[in-house]
Amino acid sequence: MQRRHALIVCLLVLVTTPVPSRCGAAETPLRDQIVGTWIYVSSTGKREDGSNVPRPNLRGAVTYTADGHFHFITTPIDVPNFASGDPARPSPDEAMAIASRSIAYTGTYTVDESTRTIIPTVEASTFPNLVGAPNQRRVVTSIGADEMRFTNPRNPAGVTLEFVWKRAR
Template identity: 65%
Template sequence: MATLISVTAFTTTAMSQAKSLKDQLVGTWIYVSSTATREDGSAIERPKLQGAVTYTADGRFHFITVRSDAPKYASGDSARPSADEAMAIASGIVAYTGTYTVDESTKTITVNIETSSFPNLVGAPNQRRIVTSITDNELNFTNPRTPAGITLALVFKRAK
């Protein structure tokens, strides 16, 4: 009987300490860096970015990255950029939101993008993110294939 109680207590303690991947993801993560590679393995230069990704406990997420060197609008009016300013902003931002699920066995996040600054992402199939590592303070995941056909490896730190 004592052995049964000890095993039960140990199992309960171990299980309470082991968090699921989904539980570990919940929160806001600040963008640190990313690398991009083509199918042939060659590197693609990435602009300097800033941003974040947030995962909620109820299965929603929000992702945004913007160029950190984006020009300010000369007019000072967000509705009146010059053509060059608008192009610099539009080509330097990726923002999307929707729902997500986690496959604990493959450490895969599957996102269902509902709205995006890049409309081609909305409803696109096979939007997987493979978690390569996660700690209390750092999240690394790979997007194995973007619509442009590249692989992105992203690094985030937990927001404080």
């Protein structure tokens, strides 16, 4: 009888003891989660009126280093090789096909953990207007071991971009 009573008490303790939840557990800081190289999967764009903005077929990557540096690049995948075979001598049309749909920039970043925001400071870019531009933000909407999504809520065209990335392996 005492054994049964002890077993019941033990079961009641197990059932009524709260299990640590994600809310109460220490979560890995966003800054630590983003470190590494992420490969471009897709992006979507929306204007302020809610209409969609067509996005080019791209490939690219973003890298965040533990010491606070980053590199970002996307380029179109559907452009032909340069007829000249010389990267310094594209035709005007070839140059425009690449330049108008590619972007690369690099610099340093900080993370605001409370708003889940990456704040880049662009130091060099193929789009010079980004260099030193204030209010750059990348709001991380979700992140896991293998996928990250963030929005760029302010860009020169007045379009909010959402990017999907997969962790490089």
